[in-house]
Amino acid sequence: MGKYHHGDVRNVLLQQAENILTDEGPAGLSLRRLARLTGVSEAAPYRHFDGKDGILAAVAIAAFERFAEQLESAAESPPNHEERIMALGAAYVQFAVENPQHFRLIFGRERPPLDQYPELRDAADNAFDVLQRAVTSVDRKAEMTLAEAASAYNRALAAWSRAHGIAMLVIDGMIVPPADQDLSSFVLGLLAEDLTMPVNSTKAP
Amino acid sequence: MGKYHHGDVRNVLLQQAENILTDEGPAGLSLRRLARLTGVSEAAPYRHFDGKDGILAAVAIAAFERFAEQLESAAESPPNHEERIMALGAAYVQFAVENPQHFRLIFGRERPPLDQYPELRDAADNAFDVLQRAVTSVDRKAEMTLAEAASAYNRALAAWSRAHGIAMLVIDGMIVPPADQDLSSFVLGLLAEDLTMPVNSTKAP
């Protein structure tokens, strides 16, 4: 009477894990519950994944890939370097807001250790390479001096950390984006704010 | 033969919880283990705290208080508005780097819900008030128009999110501060970076 051979249990488990993560976060994702929801025995997931971390790693890899795709596509259209940085920042925050649990997973402590999951490390490296390439790639014709390269790198770090900070604080509810403005323009405003200018300066000429 | 009356168990538990949190993070902090380390029965902590969240809340409150203190003291010395913002950002990141687990606790999902622990909410509000006051307080003599106030608020958000992003990425190991430079000047550089300027511009006159 054993049904056995459920089809491809692995993919069903993964999809179910995605669902749970999306509406409850990694905290609500228990292996036993996952198995129950999938209609499979409690030990079955161990045949397809390296324990809980294995499942989280698989989900995180998929998340990193979507993240990288969205960043890459955001970096395509803008005509110049500056607008590319801004578009990237906006896309970064948008991903976080639309997929808060995934964003937390790929950046938080519940993410399985990168050195134990090479594919996860690759996925992470790739996402950050996309970021860094897009931010540091000035117009090809301009040969950069060493100092300029260093400056470009710093700019990449600055852009990244700003977007990351906004993303974190927004999904944690500490910053509430104004309702009368769309998210992207709010983010663009924060990214462009120049702290070295006097407080009452206006940007318009 | 019951020993009983262990002294003030509450404080010992709290201190022990601090220790565990500091070197292992909230993941390693189990109530039973905490009780064992303290040399007390496994149910004893429940007489002093409202379960695990209660202990985490108590630790988080203390962390918020230290955090607020350090921010406040950093905001005291700088002579003008702009330098105050920078000093605050540096202090913010410094706290995160020196107390990564505490920083994660007060901002992460393992933090007990604010609406269940009023004292925790107060501690959090206080810390952010310190931040916001310091960032939005321009020179007292200048009366601000509404637009200027809005601009100051935006500037506060920008400064906060930048510092937060740097802090997060650094303690997560995604950004590695250069070894040949002290942390504070590295942070100051990132905070002041102006993304709206051409990439090869120099800041010095």
Next chain:
DNA sequence: TTCTTATGTTAACTTCGTTAACATTAAAGC
């Protein structure tokens, strides 16, 4: 067909958070 491997299952072990029931100490009321 037979041997091997992949995939399931059940049952157990340990740890955890939490609560109930009971024991002891300390403090308050008389």
Next chain:
DNA sequence: GCTTTAATGTTAACGAAGTTAACATAAGAA
């Protein structure tokens, strides 16, 4: 001083979790 009561400890149990071992069945290679 004695008694009552609240605070503080204890042990024992419950359910849920991650994980593993031992066993069962299916599918494919030999």
